[in-house]
Amino acid sequence: MATTTSPIRLLDAGAVLQALGDLRAKQPVKYSAFYSSQLGGIVTDPALMVIPFDDHMVHRGHGIFDTAGLVDGNIYDLEAHLDRFARSAELSKLKLPGTRAEMRDIIIRTTAASGRRDGAIRYWLSSGPGSLELSPAAGAEPGFFVMIFPGLAYPERWYTEGLRVMTTTYPIKPSLYAITKTTNYLPNVLMQMEAKEKGLDNGVFVDANGHVGESSNMNVAFVTADGVLRHPKFDHILSGCTARRMLELAPALQSSGLLKGVEICDIPVAEARAAREMLLIGSSVKVAPIVQWDGAPIGTGKPGPVAQALLQLIGEDMRTGDRLIPVPY
Numbered sequence: 001m002a003t004t005t006s007p008i009r010l011l012d013a014g015a016v017l018q019a020l021g022d023l024r025a026k027q028p029v030k031y032s033a034f035y036s037s038q039l040g041g042i043v044t045d046p047a048l049m050v051i052p053f054d055d056h057m058v059h060r061g062h063g064i065f066d067t068a069g070l071v072d073g074n075i076y077d078l079e080a081h082l083d084r085f086a087r088s089a090e091l092s093k094l095k096l097p098g099t100r101a102e103m104r105d106i107i108i109r110t111t112a113a114s115g116r117r118d119g120a121i122r123y124w125l126s127s128g129p130g131s132l133e134l135s136p137a138a139g140a141e142p143g144f145f146v147m148i149f150p151g152l153a154y155p156e157r158w159y160t161e162g163l164r165v166m167t168t169t170y171p172i173k174p175s176l177y178a179i180t181k182t183t184n185y186l187p188n189v190l191m192q193m194e195a196k197e198k199g200l201d202n203g204v205f206v207d208a209n210g211h212v213g214e215s216s217n218m219n220v221a222f223v224t225a226d227g228v229l230r231h232p233k234f235d236h237i238l239s240g241c242t243a244r245r246m247l248e249l250a251p252a253l254q255s256s257g258l259l260k261g262v263e264i265c266d267i268p269v270a271e272a273r274a275a276r277e278m279l280l281i282g283s284s285v286k287v288a289p290i291v292q293w294d295g296a297p298i299g300t301g302k303p304g305p306v307a308q309a310l311l312q313l314i315g316e317d318m319r320t321g322d323r324l325i326p327v328p329y
Contacts, residue, residue, distance in 0.1 A: 020047040033114035035106055035146040037097055038129075042113045055143055056136050057126030063183040064088040065124040068107075069151070069283055073117040074324035076317075078104065080241045084181060085125070091180040094125050097144035110146040111327045120151035120284065124183070152284040158201065159311070162291030162303045163280060165215070166195055167269075168203035172213045175236040185217070192216040202280070204293070207236060212267045218282035219243035220290070222267060222275035223306045227260035230275075232267050242314065243281045245323075249313045258306055277304035286318075287311040 011019070024046045034049035035042045043049060057063025066085045069076040082100060089096055097103065103123075111121055123146040130137025168191040177184065191203040195216075204220060205213035212232050214220060219240040221231040229250050231243060253259040272278070276299040278290035287310045289303035317323070 017047065020050070021045075023047070031147060031149050032116045032119070033110050033146075033148045035110040035144075037142070037144040042110055044113070049147070051126070051143060051145065052129040054132055054137075055126050055129040056140070057124065057143070057183055059132055060134065061182065061184045062092065062094070062136065063124055063126040064092050064094060064181055065122060065183055066181055067120055067122045067283055069318060070111060070116065070119045070121055070148070070327075071318045071324075073327050073329065075108065075111060075121060075327060076321075077241055077245060077323045078107065078325055079323070080244070084239060084241060085123070088181045089125055091176065092182060094127055095142045097125065097142045103144065106144070107146050108325065108327060111148055112329050114148035115329065116148050116150075117327075117329075118151075119149055122147045122149070154285055154288070158280075158285070158288045160303070162289040163201040164292040165202045165204055165280075165290055166198060166200050166294055167206055168194055170194065170203075170205075172205035172207050172236070178214075178237050179234070179239060181238060188216045205237075206269055209266075210269050212269060212272045213237050214240075215280060218280050218285055221246075221279045221281060222272050223259070223277035223279070223304065224271075225274060225276050227258070227276075229259050229262045229306065230267055231262075231264050233264055240281060240283075242283045242286065245317065246281055246287065246310055246314060249317060250310060252313065253306065253309055256309075258309055273298075275299065277306050279307050279310065286314045 029046050031046045031049055033042055033044050038051065051058065064085065066081045068078045068081045082104065107121060107123060126143040127136035128140030128143050130140040170187050170190050172178065173187055195201060195203040202215050204215055207213050212220060214237040221229060223229055231247060247262055250259060250262050273293065273296065278293065278298040280288045280290055287307055289307035291298055291301050291303060
């Protein structure tokens with residue numbers, strides 16, 4: 001069959017900027033501000049929030065990222081996220097773009113430039129552009145990027161009715177890659193796509209020893225039949241900042257009798273399935289109840305009181321706790 005093709009235009013800089021603007025106009029993006037060390041400053045036009053195609057993070061996935069919450073004009077728990085960012089950089093053999101204080105300052109000033117008071121702050125580190133080889137380009141400068149955006153949103157029914165999840169058929173990442181927050185999220189993406197294709201909300205990784213791992217981009221935890229909050233060990237899953245903070249706040253529920261104790265341990269799948277509550281935890285979702293796993297109900301099959309109480313604790317901590325950095329708008 002004969003085919004015809006239209007001519008391919010040779011674009012100048014003005015045409016490229018127009019095309020980038022047209023592209024963003026077609027998309028429902030609400031990116032408020034973007035800092036790029038490669039550009040040397042902050043832009044607020046989403047069409048200009050770009051990085052070079054030959055940046056090692058783009059074509060080899062050699063990059064890391066992290067996300068902090070923005071609540072009522074305050075950045076929540078940034079120090080914990082920067083701790084994890086630094087650990088991920090070291091494990092990925094990425095050079096930090098400056099001191100911790102300098103990165104913190106850039107994050108705060110980009111947030112201020114956005115004017116946004118609620119949402120999320122995501123930031124990345126790459127080894128920079130300069131070649132398409134497997135190793136970073138010789139002499140490449142690390143790229144540091146900060147994005148201020150509304151944050152990820154989830155259906156209200158996740159909290160009122162609970163989520164339905166499945167054990168994914170995709171293998172869990174090896175420990176080194178699981179504990180490093182890199183931009184390599186293919187297993188996580190495939191897990192969530194698989195769940196959605198089956199009409200479910202998300203998936204859960206199980207390791208080779210039959211222990212519960214994590215969800216797509218969130219941690220999972222359980223409340224046992226006798227009231228112990230149990231979370232998987234962090235040696236083979238991502239160390240979720242929200243999950244760790246939740247584990248610090250959770251003992252407050254012991255005085256009311258909602259919890260008997262808190263444990264971080266290996267959790268065999270059979271024991272997990274017998275839990276009275278199953279929780280999904282993350283910086284964007286905070287705490288949401290899982291009520292069905294692989295078609296079987298968790299506990300009563302309805303959201304439980306611990307999920308609700310922990311969601312309230314995290315919410316209060318994000319608004320009034322001691323881990324807030326005010327943004328100087």
